[in-house]
Amino acid sequence: MVRELVPGAFSHRVAPLLPPPRPNKKLGHPRADDEAEQEAIVLGLRSGFSWEMLPCKQFGLSGMMAWRRLEEWKRTGV
Numbered sequence: 001m002v003r004e005l006v007p008g009a010f011s012h013r014v015a016p017l018l019p020p021p022r023p024n025k026k027l028g029h030p031r032a033d034d035e036a037e038q039e040a041i042v043l044g045l046r047s048g049f050s051w052e053m054l055p056c057k058q059f060g061l062s063g064m065m066a067w068r069r070l071e072e073w074k075r076t077g078v
Contacts, residue, residue, distance in 0.1 A: 005039045005046075014038065019076045032061040040066040 011034070021031055032040075040059040044051055044066055054063030061069075 005042045006035065008035075011035045011038055014078070017078050019072065019078075032059065032065070036060050037066060037069050041070050044070075 015034060018034055036059050040054055040061060040063075043059075044054060044063065051063035051067040054061075054066055056062050059066070
């Protein structure tokens with residue numbers, strides 16, 4: 001059995017604290033959902049590996065995007 005990195009109940013409790021997504025003015029990849037971002041950030045923080053080594057296909061976002069989202073959440077006080 002695979003253990004979830006971020007349980008669903010936790011994701012739902014944190015969701016109201018997250019900043020709303022900014023409108024995407026550029027073309028490119030669509031924004032990953034908040035649950036995928038949370039899991040990627042938790043994996044990066046728990047494992048201690050370099051953000052560039054995050055498996056993009058598993059989470060739907062790059063390691064640098066996960067790091068940027070973490071920084072955005074820190075700036076907004078999450």
